[in-house]
Amino acid sequence: MSLANLTKPWAPMSYGFLDASAKRELRRKMIKSVCVPGCQMPYASREVPMARGWGTGGLQVSLTLINPQITVKVIDQGADDSVNAASIRRFLARVSGAPTTLDTLKADLIQSRHRIPEEVLREDQVLVLQVPNPEPLRSVQPNMSIARQMHGDADYGRMWLQLYEQIVRSGRVMQGASYPSMVNGRHVMTPSPIPRWDVPKLHMAKHLTILSAGREKRIFAVPPFTRVEPLVFDDVPYRVEDHAGLTCSRSGAKGFFMNEIPQSDGTSTYEVSDSEYGVKSIRQRDGETLTMGETWYKDGEMPQ
Amino acid sequence: MTLTLHAPRIVKTAPLVQVHGVSKSYGPVVALREVAAKVYPGEVLGIVGESGSGKSTLLRMMNLEETPDAGSYTLDLPDVEGNLFDLNRFARRILCATQIGIVYQNPHLGLLMNHSSSGNVAERLLVAGERRFAVLREKAKEALAASEFPLERLDAPPIELSGGMQQRVQLAKAIALAPALLLLDEPTTGLDVSVQALVLDTLKRLQRDRKITMVIVSHDLGVIRTLADRVMVMRRGEVVEAGLVDQIFQDPQHAYTQQLVHAKL
Amino acid sequence: MTPVLDIRGLSKGFTMHHLGQGFTAFDDISFTVDAGDFVLLKGTNGAGKSTLLRTLYRSYLPQAGEVIFQSAQGEIDLACAADIDITYLRQTEIGFVTQFLVARPRVSAEALVAEPLRLAGVAHHEALETARHWLKTFGVKENLWPAYPTTFSGGEQQKVNLARALIRPHKLLLLDEPTASLDANARAALVQRLADLKAQGTAMIGVFHHPGDVEYLIDRVIDLTPDALVQEERQDVAV
Numbered sequence: 001m002s003l004a005n006l007t008k009p010w011a012p013m014s015y016g017f018l019d020a021s022a023k024r025e026l027r028r029k030m031i032k033s034v035c036v037p038g039c040q041m042p043y044a045s046r047e048v049p050m051a052r053g054w055g056t057g058g059l060q061v062s063l064t065l066i067n068p069q070i071t072v073k074v075i076d077q078g079a080d081d082s083v084n085a086a087s088i089r090r091f092l093a094r095v096s097g098a099p100t101t102l103d104t105l106k107a108d109l110i111q112s113r114h115r116i117p118e119e120v121l122r123e124d125q126v127l128v129l130q131v132p133n134p135e136p137l138r139s140v141q142p143n144m145s146i147a148r149q150m151h152g153d154a155d156y157g158r159m160w161l162q163l164y165e166q167i168v169r170s171g172r173v174m175q176g177a178s179y180p181s182m183v184n185g186r187h188v189m190t191p192s193p194i195p196r197w198d199v200p201k202l203h204m205a206k207h208l209t210i211l212s213a214g215r216e217k218r219i220f221a222v223p224p225f226t227r228v229e230p231l232v233f234d235d236v237p238y239r240v241e242d243h244a245g246l247t248c249s250r251s252g253a254k255g256f257f258m259n260e261i262p263q264s265d266g267t268s269t270y271e272v273s274d275s276e277y278g279v280k281s282i283r284q285r286d287g288e289t290l291t292m293g294e295t296w297y298k299d300g301e302m303p304q
Numbered sequence: 305m306t307l308t309l310h311a312p313r314i315v316k317t318a319p320l321v322q323v324h325g326v327s328k329s330y331g332p333v334v335a336l337r338e339v340a341a342k343v344y345p346g347e348v349l350g351i352v353g354e355s356g357s358g359k360s361t362l363l364r365m366m367n368l369e370e371t372p373d374a375g376s377y378t379l380d381l382p383d384v385e386g387n388l389f390d391l392n393r394f395a396r397r398i399l400c401a402t403q404i405g406i407v408y409q410n411p412h413l414g415l416l417m418n419h420s421s422s423g424n425v426a427e428r429l430l431v432a433g434e435r436r437f438a439v440l441r442e443k444a445k446e447a448l449a450a451s452e453f454p455l456e457r458l459d460a461p462p463i464e465l466s467g468g469m470q471q472r473v474q475l476a477k478a479i480a481l482a483p484a485l486l487l488l489d490e491p492t493t494g495l496d497v498s499v500q501a502l503v504l505d506t507l508k509r510l511q512r513d514r515k516i517t518m519v520i521v522s523h524d525l526g527v528i529r530t531l532a533d534r535v536m537v538m539r540r541g542e543v544v545e546a547g548l549v550d551q552i553f554q555d556p557q558h559a560y561t562q563q564l565v566h567a568k569l
Numbered sequence: 570m571t572p573v574l575d576i577r578g579l580s581k582g583f584t585m586h587h588l589g590q591g592f593t594a595f596d597d598i599s600f601t602v603d604a605g606d607f608v609l610l611k612g613t614n615g616a617g618k619s620t621l622l623r624t625l626y627r628s629y630l631p632q633a634g635e636v637i638f639q640s641a642q643g644e645i646d647l648a649c650a651a652d653i654d655i656t657y658l659r660q661t662e663i664g665f666v667t668q669f670l671v672a673r674p675r676v677s678a679e680a681l682v683a684e685p686l687r688l689a690g691v692a693h694h695e696a697l698e699t700a701r702h703w704l705k706t707f708g709v710k711e712n713l714w715p716a717y718p719t720t721f722s723g724g725e726q727q728k729v730n731l732a733r734a735l736i737r738p739h740k741l742l743l744l745d746e747p748t749a750s751l752d753a754n755a756r757a758a759l760v761q762r763l764a765d766l767k768a769q770g771t772a773m774i775g776v777f778h779h780p781g782d783v784e785y786l787i788d789r790v791i792d793l794t795p796d797a798l799v800q801e802e803r804q805d806v807a808v
Contacts, residue, residue, distance in 0.1 A: 157431040165423050233437040306630040312651040314642040344653050505675045534652055548652050555629040559586030
């Protein structure tokens with residue numbers, strides 16, 4: 001009887017970096033969050049080799065879901081090539097041996113900061129969104145315990161009041177990103193700081209979306225085919241950003257969410273924010289045969 | 305000493321509010337003991353007493369903020385049944401939001417001081433499920449106008465307003481959903497005397513125009529005299545005497561009531 | 570014909586608890602009042618005239634006795650009727666004219682006078698018209714109508730008071746020294762109004778310091794001076 005006999009052989013780390021109990025915690029909380037759409041579930045958030053605020057919540061979810069057969073895509077504000085996205089993608093590949101891709105259509109798991117890709121996601125794809133602040137009521141109720149009670153009571157009067165006052169003061173709802181939305185008709189969630197453009201993509205989507213905040217230690221989810229309705233007054237319709245008429249100066253793609261690039265002469269050019277979609281558009285334009293996925297927005301509008 | 309009064313014979317409507325056998329103790333302190341009251345639709349019941357009489361505790365219970373150790377509280381309204389003290393928290397919230405309005409002595413308790421005045425009123429409508437912005441705006445204006453609040457300050461936050469105006473916002477908030485019952489806890493105490501008179505007048509006018517049933521708690525007999533139809537006198541948690549307002553003031557029967565009435569300067 | 574009001578064995582006393590003593594205001598009073606009757610209460614000061622009126626109105630609670638009133642809703646004993654019934658009757662069938670006007674701040678004279686009609690459901694415009702008519706009849710100057718009575722003289726206040734109290738006909742009208750502080754014209758207007766109401770069938774019980782004004786209306790006099798409870802029947806009655 002020796003220590004060597006009683007224990008497993010030493011390995012530098014678990015598969016997928018997180019140990020078994022960490023993954024179990026995340027699995028359980030993910031299942032719980034899928035069962036109560038839009039409701040924040042607290043979880044024991046683990047340390048990962050990245051500082052808080054850089055996507056540790058999303059990373060923990062990806063590490064739990066990953067296996068060698070899953071193809072992973074990572075984007076940051078729509079771009080695969082940002083430093084952060086690249087680092088996370090490389091890390092995921094190294095600790096799991098999973099293949100990576102830049103093509104939305106080829107990915108099984110997409111971890112994203114603050115954007116949803118333009119190509120429609122399928123039933124077999126999972127979207128993981130990084131969430132800085134999971135509590136939509138924070139601006140009206142800073143006390144966490146009271147906010148939880150408000151969610152429990154479905155007492156969202158203060159949230160609506162905030163929207164009312166925005167219209168009174170500024171003539172329109174000022175909420176840009178993170179538009180508070182009612183999930184499955186019961187819980188109000190923040191869809192993470194995705195632009196208003198992206199929120200309708202979550203409504204009755206085919207794919208599963210998991211939203212995870214590492215520093216705040218909360219997970220919530222939008223299961224497939226679940227209602228996600230931004231809080232709007234009946235007589236003040238929901239408006240997305242005015243990008244319907246914009247053209248990407250590099251790829252020629254039209255009517256998608258754009259990044260604005262100010263020029264030295266005071267004007268701006270636009271580039272499609274979903275960078276890989278832009279790249280694919282360029283390659284297609286240059287004669288390459290490739291698959292462009294169906295997009296949520298067609299000609300700058302999202303059909304109902 | 306006097307004749308026992310009969311049950312109503314002419315007025316056939318049932319009382320809107322019935323409170324029966326309400327008792328509450330906080331440890332050794334008896335706050336309420338076997339308190340009973342009836343309020344008929346459109347009536348104004350005044351509750352007088354000194355501090356410690358339990359009148360504010362009773363009002364808080366009528367607002368379902370607290371439950372007593374014993375007793376029942378019923379409202380004669382469609383779709384409202386049974387002892388309201390037994391309601392679960394969801395039913396309680398909805399009932400309070402739609403059927404009961406309250407004005408506190410301290411406006412900080414009843415108002416969101418940093419939101420707009422119209423927003424304060426709109427919040428009630430939002431809680432009740434109104435989702436049309438135009439309607440929210442219109443109804444908030446109506447309620448504030450009925451409370452004689454100057455409409456040019458519609459969107460000013462209460463923190464910027466005078467005491468009298470803050471009470472008017474509370475009042476507007478309380479009546480916005482046309483509740484069956486309006487509770488007022490020392491609504492004019494602490495206000496300047498001239499402002500008190502104005503607020504009292506608004507209350508009187510509201511009551512006459514809308515026939516709202518009111519329960520007003522005050523230690524100020526002048527306020528009670530102006531507004532109430534009937535008065536209940538409380539002392540150390542018990543109802544000592546109850547009757548028509550002119551009878552209580554002109555012919556008080558109980559020793560304590562006599563003391564209270566004669567002490568008025 | 571059943572009398573509108575049948576008072577039987579009515580007694581009223583007061584107990585001053587802090588003094589540990591009490592006294593009797595009046596004891597075992599009985600009389601009836603028919604529709605259109607005008608009963609004058611007489612007696613020395615302190616004999617209980619005002620007290621009797623207030624007991625009938627239920628501002629005071631009697632110790633014993635019955636006050637059977639034939640209301641439009643049926644017979645009812647006012648002495649022990651429920652508060653809510655008394656409130657109802659006061660709003661509809663029983664009026665009380667006192668010397669004191671309950672003026673409220675920021676309520677105009679005409680609004681005060683119109684109020685009983687408003688409470689009875691009369692439209693605002695109509696009620697105001699009628700109120701103005703009575704203010705005029707009682708001699709209140711037109712420029713005072715929209716003013717606040719809290720600033721009026723005693724006499725003016727009393728005129729407003731009367732206009733308000735008499736604007737609606739009642740089944741039973743109690744009058745407690747209504748002519749105090751009135752000028753001759755207002756007194757005359759009052760007496761005329763009372764005569765009209767009497768002709769319409771209002772039963773009245775009144776205390777008048779100078780009964781001379783209403784002499785020709787009186788049907789009966791009841792003297793409350795103890796040991797002198799005598800009812801005089803007036804033959805020369807104008808009905």
